[in-house]
Each structure stands twice: as structure tokens, then as C-alpha cells.
Amino acid sequence: MNASRRIARCLALLLIAALPAAAAVTVSFPSESYTDIGPPGAEVDEVKNELARYLHVLDARYLAPGDSLWIEVLDVDLAGRLHHTGRGEIRVASGQADWPRIKVRYRLERNGKTSAGEDTVSDPSYLWFPSRARPHQSMPHEKRMLEAWFKEKFAR
Numbered sequence: 001m002n003a004s005r006r007i008a009r010c011l012a013l014l015l016i017a018a019l020p021a022a023a024a025v026t027v028s029f030p031s032e033s034y035t036d037i038g039p040p041g042a043e044v045d046e047v048k049n050e051l052a053r054y055l056h057v058l059d060a061r062y063l064a065p066g067d068s069l070w071i072e073v074l075d076v077d078l079a080g081r082l083h084h085t086g087r088g089e090i091r092v093a094s095g096q097a098d099w100p101r102i103k104v105r106y107r108l109e110r111n112g113k114t115s116a117g118e119d120t121v122s123d124p125s126y127l128w129f130p131s132r133a134r135p136h137q138s139m140p141h142e143k144r145m146l147e148a149w150f151k152e153k154f155a156r
Helices: 003-018 042-062 140-154
Strands: 024-028 068-077 081-085 088-092 101-110 113-122
Touching: 024 042, 042 068, 042 140, 101 140, 113 140
Parallel strands: 024 068
Antiparallel strands: 068 101, 081 088, 101 113
């Protein structure tokens, strides 16, 4: 490797080292049972994965570089209720007592300080506002609710 390449490589490494550390969120699902996370089987894992992925999206949007956030999802009650039909199960949202609720425990480390707590995030008015989500987006009510909570709680 010639000298100019070595110098360029060293400068690149120095620049990378000088960048602030990215924010990070760690999501876990410690419970064995949830109020309503969907039908049993692979769909439960899909819901957990989708919620975790979305919390990572919110991490990038609202946490400051260097922040560390741990979220334990203690309970999930998805919007609507499952109804069994001859062709399978469908989720029906009536806007009555079927609003989404997600209970979480969190710990945030920011600027050398730690804050922690436990919240039940819910949205009783979830059907009052038309979803801005694309028709194929999963869990639009839960995602809108989580974003409002995340922004209020952790935005830099």
C-alpha cells in the first residue's frame, strides 16, 4: 500500500472515530403471554418483530446520537378484537373498548444520566383520526400511538 493510500485510510478512520455514536434501542418481549397479540403461532412472532422494527425506526427519528434506550414490552392489546369466521380470523375495530394498549418498561441513558419508568401506552380515540398509513401497512393504530408516546417521552 502506498503512502498516500495509508494517509487517506488513517484520515478516514480518524473521521469515523470522531463521529458521535449512534443512538440505540434494545427491545425485548419478556412475557410468555399477552392480552391480545394476535392469533397463536407465527403471527405472534410477526407482531413482535414488527413492533420491534418500528421502535427502531422511532429510535433513528427521535433519539440523540449516543442515547441508549431499553424497552421491555410487558403486554400488548392490539386495536380491535379477533372474530372467528368460517374462513379464519379477522380483526374488527368497533371504537368501543377495543383501543390499542401496550405496556412497556423503559430505561434511557442520555448524557451520563439514567431515567426509567413504566407506561401503559393507549389510544382510546384511535378511530377518530383517519390513518395516514398506506392500506397495506400493518398495525397503523399501534404505530401512530407508539410514535406519539416515543416523541413525547424521548425526543431530543
